Amino acid sequence: IDRLFSYTYSTAPTPVMDNSRNAPLAGFGYGLPISRLYAKYFQGDLNLYSLPEYGTDAIIYLKALSSESIEKLPVFNKSAFKHYQMSSEAGDWCIPSKEPKNLAKEKVAV
DSSP: OOGGGGGTSSSSOOOOSSSSOOOOOSSOOOHHHHHHHHHHTTTTTEEEEEEEETTTEEEEOOOGGGGSSOOOOOOSHHHHHHHHSSSSSOSSSSSSOSOOOOOOOOOOOO
């Protein structure tokens, strides 16, 4: 079971690479190692338990309480939306103002 978490190790048949647009998703040996890496990033783990003639279970442990987390993620609810929403935005070159600026009315300093 320890080899299952080694990158590029796979028990699936070798994927057939052809010129079609369908890319194989299994058989490259990255699924379990990356899944365990993500679980550890979130202060958890991924374990495999195998019983002969019964099968294998993959169990992911993750922190359930926000107080136990290390990385604090922003909360997006109605009150937070009002906090992040800007009341007036300045015109930008990629998002121009609704009304074009009339340069004839502007005073030019000489």
